[in-house]
Amino acid sequence: MTTRFAVLGAITASLLATSAVLAARTDLAIGMVLEPPHLDPTAGAAAAIDEVVYANVFEGLTRIGRDGSVQPALAETWTIADDGLTYTFNLRDGATFHDGTALDAGDVVFSLDRARGDETTNAQKTLFEAIASVEATNDDTVVVTLSRPQGSFLYNMGWGDAVIVAPESADDNKENPVGTGPFKFTNWAKGSAVQLDRYDGYWGEAPALETVTFRFIPDAAAATSAMLAGDVQAFPNLPAPESIPVFEADTRFNVVIGSTEGETILSTNNAKPPFDNLKVRQALAHAIDRQAIIDGAMFGLGTPIGTHFAPHHPAYVELVETYEYDPEKSKALLAEAGFADGIKGTLKLPPPSYARRGGEIIASQLREVGIDMEIVPVEWGQWLEQVFKAKDYDLTIVSHTEPNDIGIYARDDYYFQYANADFNAVMEELDSTANEGRRYELFRKAQEIITNDAVNGYLFQLAKNGVWDAKLEGMWENSPVQANDVTGVRWVD
């Protein structure tokens, strides 16, 4: 028996050795937690869609780079009229869709009109709100006219929801995505993997990889095993923070803890007594020990935040100390507000571990100061129905993963139920300001207003727990957009 095992082992070892001898691999298997529901980024909010197709399969007029900056994509150059209302985009020469048809201005007009039209099922229709008209002046030029100046317009056009699609293939993109990117869609084994192959007709620099497979592995232990066994060679966001030390100790792997756009917050119903009382919300803020939550729920991975803004953004203001952890102060504020006897309520927790694990810790911290929250676990469907739509909640924990989304505080009917005319004025000015310096100033002002109003409990920025093969180069450290852009990824040595 032992001999037979030894022989089998030798055969396996020699097979492994042969594959290692072949220099410069061109295939890559990437692990992801969730499978995309479909593959059309213009018709769904699921991050998993963009995490497969953004920049790889589909491109927009502009794109967001690894540092979060706006870069040219299908629009090679553009000019903005002095009034800030007219954008003239010059399209790339030689850009083609994966079915071989050329990209022309008509495709851009079609894509933008489809996204903002009456029949749209675009999950981010508001990105296109300011557009008054889209016209093709010739095959390579598109003129977009806005109804009001919009400082974030070029950034908006870089979202996955704003990618350019072709009229002939748009309706089938959910199942068979046809874009202009450097990789074309090859196969989707549902429940298992999506395969992309290099597209030889790409207009830009050809990527080093020939085949990229996205494998979907929801289970934390299975994800760890798959990495250790080499079934996948990269996990851009490993769902098992507890096994990060295993990979750190192993020289075969690179561990890169980066940042995401996910502000994890204790969302508060600002219209519902007693949480409509500023003192009560401030008491909540003082009762929260952020580091204990990060350590206890996230295995120490995550950056404390004091406001609804990503810490890696240049306009971020450090406001963590505005409400330092101080249970005594919290009790005093509650007493001042007339709740010396404490408060009772519910804390609704959606499925992700940051909410379920974090919620337990927060509930116990709040209990220390006399705020007794009953924990109610909910599924996402229930959360959307009860919390988001019906606003039937006291507190909940959610990570808001859209980039630069502080604007949601200006929506008076949003589930926070927060309304502040001063804040809305700042957002209005921001919306029509293109000057970067002034925009940053306004971003800072906005952060200070919501922190002073203690709208929500600000907990931490979700970390991106990247683990990949040490021989892999070019993986994104942070995720300024929800993407696994592999166009610049290569194997070395």
Add this chain to the structure above:
Amino acid sequence: MFAYAARRLLTVLVTLFAASIIIFAVLQVIPGDPARLMLGINATDDAVANLREQLGLNAPVYARYFNWLADMARGDFGVSYTYSAPVRELVGERIVVSLPLAILALTLSTLVAIPVGIFTAARHGTATDTAAMAATQFGIAIPNFWFALLLVYIFAITLRWVPAGGFPGWEDGVLPGLRALILPAIALALPQAAILSRVTRSALLETMREDYIRTARAKGLPQRRVLWHHALRNALIPVLTIMGLQFAFLLAGTIIIENVFYLPGLGQLVFQAIQRLDLIVVQSVVILLVGAVITVNFFVDLAYAWADPRLRHRTQ
């Protein structure tokens, strides 16, 4: 035999109809709007309304129920809200994983359990019997996901003989597919084999106490012949019952093992569809599974009749 089969078949149809009502009703009670779930919290209300219309969610409840029944009668199980692929296709892709896995696991467990059961029954009361029964107790007690992790650690991570998970499809040949299924099959088979061997053993022991066995012995038949010819066939009824239940479980109830090995099986399809409120997938797959379970039971009933001729005539 024919009348018996026809009676069983009628029961199958009535059960299916009742199941369809229950499944549909339960899914209507689940809170949440599939369209809102797909488009997320930033979507505008009109975009969500457009998607609801596209998915056919605006029709009244009874209309959706009867459409579903009528479509199914024509062999059309609807189109997934999220995947926008026909449910039949989705099930087809999964059944080629789940069915071989279930068959493999059941085969493994039967190959182990029946001999162990017979062996221990024949040596009832000896030290071997006690040791074997202690081992089966252990097999039942080990959580199978933990056993699965152990298998992965040994055979995939350390020895690298098989992949840690995933399923390559059958296009590349039978061997890669079997390599992907062998660990999950072993993990699934262990507790099943433990249960089945205990059932086989006790059923045999029970039968051995019957009068006709004593008669056979009194006739002077050797122990071996008594066991194999007279006792075993009569002990098969409880064994078949358990195997039928196990097969139904292995077909649909393997979600935990599918998760550990990230296999695209039927359990995973239903689980994911529930999370995404992909109700059409949930209701169609569940009714198919109900159908499969009932069919398996139907064949088990027929097997009873084969194993015990008295059943064929009892109610006539």
